[in-house]
Amino acid sequence: MTDEARIAELEKQFDDYVEADNKAEPKDWMPEKYRKTLIRQISQHAHSEIIGMQPEGNWLTRAPSLKRKAILLAKVQDEAGHGLYLYSAAETLGRSRDQLEDDLHQGKAKYSSIFNYPTLTWADVGAIGWLVDSAAILNQIPLCRCSYGPYARAMIRICKEESFHQRQGYEIMLVLNRGTDAQKQMAQDALNRWWWPSVQMFGPPDEASPNSSHTMKWRIKRFSNDELRQRFIDQAVPQADVLGLKIPDPDLKWNDDRQAYDFGAPDWDEFFAVVKGKGPMNKARLDHKVRVWDDGGWAREAAMAHAEKESARRASQKSAA
Amino acid sequence: MTAKEWPLYEVFIRSGQGLAHRHVGSLHAADATMALENARDVYTRRNEGLSIWVVPSKDVTASAPEEKGEMFTPADDKIYRHPTFYNLPDDVKGL
Numbered sequence: 001m002t003d004e005a006r007i008a009e010l011e012k013q014f015d016d017y018v019e020a021d022n023k024a025e026p027k028d029w030m031p032e033k034y035r036k037t038l039i040r041q042i043s044q045h046a047h048s049e050i051i052g053m054q055p056e057g058n059w060l061t062r063a064p065s066l067k068r069k070a071i072l073l074a075k076v077q078d079e080a081g082h083g084l085y086l087y088s089a090a091e092t093l094g095r096s097r098d099q100l101e102d103d104l105h106q107g108k109a110k111y112s113s114i115f116n117y118p119t120l121t122w123a124d125v126g127a128i129g130w131l132v133d134s135a136a137i138l139n140q141i142p143l144c145r146c147s148y149g150p151y152a153r154a155m156i157r158i159c160k161e162e163s164f165h166q167r168q169g170y171e172i173m174l175v176l177n178r179g180t181d182a183q184k185q186m187a188q189d190a191l192n193r194w195w196w197p198s199v200q201m202f203g204p205p206d207e208a209s210p211n212s213s214h215t216m217k218w219r220i221k222r223f224s225n226d227e228l229r230q231r232f233i234d235q236a237v238p239q240a241d242v243l244g245l246k247i248p249d250p251d252l253k254w255n256d257d258r259q260a261y262d263f264g265a266p267d268w269d270e271f272f273a274v275v276k277g278k279g280p281m282n283k284a285r286l287d288h289k290v291r292v293w294d295d296g297g298w299a300r301e302a303a304m305a306h307a308e309k310e311s312a313r314r315a316s317q318k319s320a321a
Numbered sequence: 322m323t324a325k326e327w328p329l330y331e332v333f334i335r336s337g338q339g340l341a342h343r344h345v346g347s348l349h350a351a352d353a354t355m356a357l358e359n360a361r362d363v364y365t366r367r368n369e370g371l372s373i374w375v376v377p378s379k380d381v382t383a384s385a386p387e388e389k390g391e392m393f394t395p396a397d398d399k400i401y402r403h404p405t406f407y408n409l410p411d412d413v414k415g416l
Contacts, residue, residue: 022338022339025372070399153341171408239414242413
């Protein structure tokens with residue numbers, strides 16, 4: 001049998017294996033494309049957690065009370081942790097942490113486009129928790145059953161921790177809406193700005209989503225972009241009603257036949273422009289990430305130098321004894 | 322004469338695809354290869370595993386029991402890390 005025929009046979013076995021809802025683990029044989037797809041997806045996901053710390057970090061020193069500050073700090077800490085779980089999962093596929101970081105810094109790797117929008121007011125922190133984290137949870141719950149073991153296990157941990165993020169955001173919106181007219185207006189303005197980018201978090205419409213069929217077959221993805229988007233909207237509309245806020249979509253209407261909301265088309269030209277780097281904050285986010293990485297270089301070197309010195313000292317003590 | 326004692330290895334078993342390796346116990350062996358073989362014989366006689374890790378026990382850095390307080394109690398008063406901390410109306414679904 002030729003090498004190619006042998007690989008084709010292994011690929012077929014692998015496809016059948018994961019399609020039957022079995023899990024793949026790091027040392028198992030896997031098709032090169034499966035490995036590459038996962039490295040791309042998991043590292044993008046990790047980068048999103050890390051870049052996602054910036055818009056909220058912007059409000060850490062200006063949170064309106066000590067309580068809100070402690071909560072926001074805990075949330076941003078969680079995001080750093082989530083980035084770590086995901087980078088670790090990506091590393092099991094054979095790409096090192098430094099390579100993954102470098103891909104981001106060189107602009108070769110992407111992160112979720114939503115973080116390329118600015119957080120202009122405190123209400124944005126509420127809107128992010130409510131909408132962006134709701135969307136993230138809907139994307140992430142099916143990933144807990146993804147075919148790659150380390151990714152699935154990381155997602156289980158993340159989903160468990162994510163629930164407080166969503167609730168604290170909704171609570172911020174609730175409190176603002178019980179406040180003054182200016183506070184209500186601030187909440188409505190945040191919803192107006194974050195609504196469409198949140199709807200776009202599920203990715204392009206199914207007919208324009210080139211990678212989907214493979215990732216579905218491999219049980220990396222389980223629901224299409226449009227299915228998840230519909231779920232998000234059906235969940236968010238009654239939540240906005242409880243808040244007394246108006247979703248900025250004139251076409252939003254309950255459809256009794258579908259038992260779901262009809263909604264307007266997001267501006268996909270804007271979405272792709274932001275993906276390609278033309279969003280209001282793309283440059284600021286990446287510049288900040290690279291600067292912090294470079295500025296921290298001395299600390300990484302110093303820690304390593306200290307560890308090496310300590311281990312040399314212990315070795316010489318041992319040989320002297 | 323003092324015979325050199327075989328080093329201790331900690332044994333971790335993955336009981337099913339999709340599950341993390343779990344610590345199951347330890348054993349002495351002359352080297353890692355022997356540790357792996359012995360772990361197979363001792364810990365997977367009844368199909369308990371699909372994958373084994375052995376790690377030299379001396380390479381495990383563990384937290385000190387007497388430092389349990391400083392290590393873990395700081396999380397006690399951060400109840401806002403739990404979703405139940407937030408009071409939301411009962412009629413709002415999906416949160």
